[in-house]
Structures are given as C-alpha cells and as structure tokens.
Amino acid sequence: MSRYVMAIDGGSTKSHLAIFKHDAGLVAFGSWGPLNHEVLPGSFVQLEKELHEFFSKTAKPHGIKPEDITYAVLGISGVDTKEQHRIISGMLKKLGFARFTLCNDSYLGIAAACPDNTGVCAINGSGCTIAGINAAGKMLQIGGIGELSGDLGGSSQISNRLLGAVYGALFRGGEPTALTQPVLKAIGANSKYDYADAISARLADGNCIQGINRLLFEYSDDGVAQRLLSDIAQNYAGGISCMVHELGFTQKEPVHVIFAGSVFVKEKNPVLNDMIKKKLKHLCPGYSFICTLLKVPPVAGAAIWALSETGAAKDISARVGEQLKGKF
Helix, strand or coil: CCCEEEEEEECCCCEEEEEEECCCCEEEEEEECCCCCCCCCCHHHHHHHHHHHHHHHHHHHHCCCHHHEEEEEEEECCCCCHHHHHHHHHHHHHCCCCCEEEECHHHHHHHHHCHHHCEEEEEECCCEEEEEECCCCCEEEEECCHHHHCCCCCHHHHHHHHHHHHHHHHHCCCCCCCCHHHHHHHHCCCCHHHHHHHHHHHHHCCCCCHHHHHHHHHCCCCHHHHHHHHHHHHHHHHHHHHHHHHCCCCCCCCEEEEEECHHHHHCCCCHHHHHHHHHHHHHCCCCCEEEEECCCCHHHHHHHHHHHCCCCCHHHHHHHHHHHHCCC
C-alpha cells in the first residue's frame, strides 16, 4: 500500500495543498482560498470546515484518506500564538491526521530554500512576518499580528502608510510628494476633496486597495517614498538582526535569509531588498548574509519538510520544487 505525506501552505488570500508519495513523487495538488482563521467570517469553526473540504476535494479523487497520510506539515497564516496552535492542532487530530507539524506559514520558506532547514525567512505578502530556525531546531517567529507587533510590511500596511502620507501632504502640512496625483488617480478621486469618499467607497464595496503599494516602488526616488521604504527596511532588518542573536547564529557561517511573499518576490524594483541588506550589514557587523528570493512555491517547503520526517533522501528539494512549479 502506498504511503503519503501532505503539505499545506495556508495563506490569508490563497492556499495550496500537495500530496506526495514517500519517494517524492507528486500525487495530488489543489488550490483554495484563505485558511487564516483571522480573515474567515466563521473563524476557527469555518477553518475546520475549509480544511476538511480542501483535503477531500484534493485527495478523494485519488482514494487517499487522512489515515493514509503518514506525516503532514501545515504552514498556516494566523498560527501566531500557543493557543492558536493548540486549537488548530486539535481540529487536525479530529479530522484524522495523526502525525504532523503545524506552524506559521513563514517557516516554509526556510524548509524550501535554506540548507539543512536552517536560516531566516522574511515574509512580505498579505502580512509581515519573520521566522527563523537554528541548527538545533529551535524556532522563533517575529511579527505577524499587525500593529500590535509593530509590523510595517505587508501589502495592506504599506498601502495604508502610503495613503496616510499623501493625506498628510494634502491636509496636515506634510512633506509634498510626487505620489499625490498617482494616488488620487488610483483610488478614483477627482480632487483631494474626494479623497476620503473614494477610499471609503472602495472599502465598503470590497474593492481592495492593497495594490496601491506598487506606486511606492514606481516612485521610489521620491522623498516620501524613500522615507517609507527606509522605515519598512529598518523594520525587517531589525527583526532579522534580533533573530540572528536570539537563535544564536554565529559569524563562522553565512546566515541564509529568504525573502518571500508577493511584495518581495513579484516586485521588480529591488530597492527595498537592497535597503534591507545594507541595514543588516550595519546592524550585524562581522556577520555575512546570503539573501535570496524564494523561487519555489512555499508549499514546496512544507512537502520537503514532511518528506524529511519519513527519512527521504536529502537531495529531494530540487525534484519537489520542479514538480510544483508548473502548478502555479
């Protein structure tokens, strides 16, 4: 009888599930909506229902049941506290999964791209999170709960700060910026006096304004844009620096840092990434960093992690990543 591992990358906007045989052969793959209980109207109750339906839709056509999964790794956005971990772990056991690792989705980039599953992953997507794993397997997460953890990254946070800066330039005597007219156009405001109405209308009808953060990179030479980008870079570099010291990374070997999430990965202008690297050198003198963009889907990290728990060969990473690339 075939034995399988399951990998889930559960995000705040989209999610992916992959099932592999123990020989690292891909059997099933599925896409889904958000699996972050914090953005689901029904919170944890709805999350349990979504997980059940997602697994059933993906696995049932292949005759795979929860008891056929020998190990699962689930990286889910919104798993930020011990209590959240306890609740979601309970529902996974209820659904029939006996052996699994549950963690925040930010850890998946480490498993996907860092040698020996050791390093740091900085997420800049729907939200802002930094995760780290050291050689002893100790894990630490920094950020991920918005303003309460001082997060300055993430598409919504970036858009909000940009909109606030433009509003300040218009009505609070703030620094003038070349971003004013592009922002007014982007939100559909005919003049500055329509600013609040235009934003409120977009929020009310569910028209997301997160995409406006692209303007920050398009006008990155602007003084206001430079300040906002520098603040974001300092936020990430400070978190990574803290991670390095908290997890006891040494200066003997380079620290691998993975940049993941749509803002980091899809943005062609490297200004923010370059700022973070420069600030890291200042904050961590004597350390060397290998900073790379995540080039495979995060669910690949969950699959590699799960397969490693079955004793799979260490050279499976490339094979797993290659099989999943064509699914996106």
